Amino acid sequence: MSKLKIPVHTVHSGILQENAVMLGDRSMKRLKIPAHGTLQLAFGSFRQEVTVVPVPKSDSLRVSEGLARRIGWNHRLTLGVSYSSGSRTLRLGPLIGVLVSRARPDNPDRLFGPITLFCRELTNVCQAQGAYVYFFTPEALETHSSSIKGWVYDEGWKKQSLPVADVINNRVTSRKVENKPSVQHFLADVKSRYGTHFFNEKFLDKTEVFEALRQDPTLQRYLPESHLLNGYAVMKRMCGQYASVFLKPVRGSLGKGILRISKEEGGGYRLLSTTPLGTRKQIYPTLTKLFQSIAPKMKTTRYQIQQGLPLMELGRRPVDFRALVQKNGTGKWGVTSIVARTAGGNHFVSNLAKGGTLSTVREAVSKSSLPAGVKESVQLQLPRAALAIARGVETFIPAHFGELGIDLALDQTGRIWLLEVNSKPSKNDNTPLNDQKIRPSVKQMILYCRYLAGL
Known part of the structure; x- marks a missing residue:
């Protein structure tokens, strides 16, 4: 199968019949397409039998206005193209769909909320590559449909009918929405009918991740002791074994709802909790009393109890590291970026949503009190750990992931620990520390989509 990129132009329907396309003879030779024959034109789920008319000294593909309208094209564009002689199919694309939680047509500058700029960036990279x-919401989904009402950017956001995409990236940020029967039925339908690739299929639960990775002996060194909190007995044992423990909502994100329990020097136990205004501190005379205070929360929230770690600090503020690990243009995992995140002054978690600050790994490590020999080695070991964990997630969790946010920590000896894995890494939180207009993470995502689509 031959592949290349080609400009696509629309011409008046009076010049060109709707079931014919004009293709430059040089492109036809490179793609090994027979002249004046018929073939199937494919764009996502769209299919149309067309006659090919060769055009001397041209590198472009020309289609009629009527055909362009039916496909969903409304402006000039450049697309990847491949030809399969066996099926006589000329494929254009890749056509990429991004499933987002919601759209706000009344606010076009922030149509998709905080990820609107990411969506614009993605559009720009697609045009270049x-x-x-296009971007669509769960409300647009219909089972057994060959088209979707989606949003495209062309000098402003426009809604139009488009074919089902070759590749769909799941950016839904609500577990409840993701698990709707309409969403799950649609995805199963397009996978079976069109072979659509769907990545970052689901949210990850903290318990699920740690139990899965524990199956690989080579990953166990990164895993702090961690259990589902199912009663007082496990809390008593963990608090007896470690100076501090963390209680993390199994389905939490952005540092919300995390609790930290530690022993007080004079007796009793201290409970720290995250609030929008900072850290709340409560003291309990016994662990039993503390457990009784959080038991009502356990009725509505499942918690993971995790060994507390003596984290590397800067200015007495804990530091962790967010690695963005993505599949590349050959379908292999690679580390796109790693940044250090230092907790805000009145917080014990480092998320930017809680007032944390970003720095480079080198800058954070060099300012730390880690032993000199360790400082150099951890900068090599952090990406290796992130890659090993991503491969472990892929091996032991039955779902398709194309990118993962992996939160790592260093303790005060330089040992690397896994904090959590996020299958919907924020498009704001992991920005590399420069002002490039196009982030490497966006380019990498397109390369992986092209790999999946074979275009």
């Missing part, structure tokens, strides 16, 4: 992207 010969791909086509």
Whole structure:
């Protein structure tokens, strides 16, 4: 199968019949397409039998206005193209769909909320790389449909009917929405009918991740002791074994709802909890009393209890590291970026949503009190650990992931620990520390989509 990128132009329907396309003879030779024959034109789920008319000294593909309208094209574009002689199919694309939680048509500058700029960035990269992207919400989904009402950017956001995409990236940020029967039925339907690739299929639960990774002996060194909190007995044992423990909502994100329990020097136990205004501190005379105070929360929230770690600190503020690990243009995992995150002054978690600050790994490690020999080695070991964990998630959790946010920590001896794995890494939180207009993470995502689509 031959592949290349080609400009696509629309011409008046009077010049060109709707079931014919004009293709430059040089492109036809490179793609090994027979002249004046018929073939199937494919774009996502769209299929149309067309006659090919060769055009001397041209590198472009020309289609009629009517055909362009039916496909969903409304402006000039450049697309990847491949030809399969066996099926006589000329495929254009890749066509990429991004499933987002919601759209706000009344606020076009922030149509998709905080990820609107990411969506614009993605559109720009697609135009440069010969791909086509649209954005759609769960409300647009219909089972057994060959088209979707989606949003495209062309001098402003426009809604139009488009084919089902070759590749769909799941950016839904609500577990409840993701698990709707309409969403799950649609995804199963397009996978079976069109072979659509769907990545970052689901949210990850903390318990699920740690239990899965524990199956690989080589990953166990990164895993702090961690259990589902199912009663007082496990809390008593963990608090007896460690100076501090963390209680993390199994389905939490952005540092919300995390609790930290530690022993007081004069007796009793201290409970720290995250609030929008900072850290709340409560003292309990016994662990039993503390457990009784949080038991009502356990009726509505499942917690993971995890060994507390003596984390590397800067200015008495704990530091952790967010690695963005993505599949590349050959389908292999690679580390796109790692940044250090230092907790805000009145917080014990480092998320930017809680007032944390970003720095480079080198800057954070060099300012730390880690032993000199350790400082150099951990900068090599952090990406290796992130890659090993990503491969472990892929091996032991039956779902398709194309990118993962992996939160790592260093203790005060330089040992690397896994804190959590996020299958919906924030498009704001993991920005590399420079002002590039196009982030490497966005380019990498398109390369992986092209790999999946074979275009």
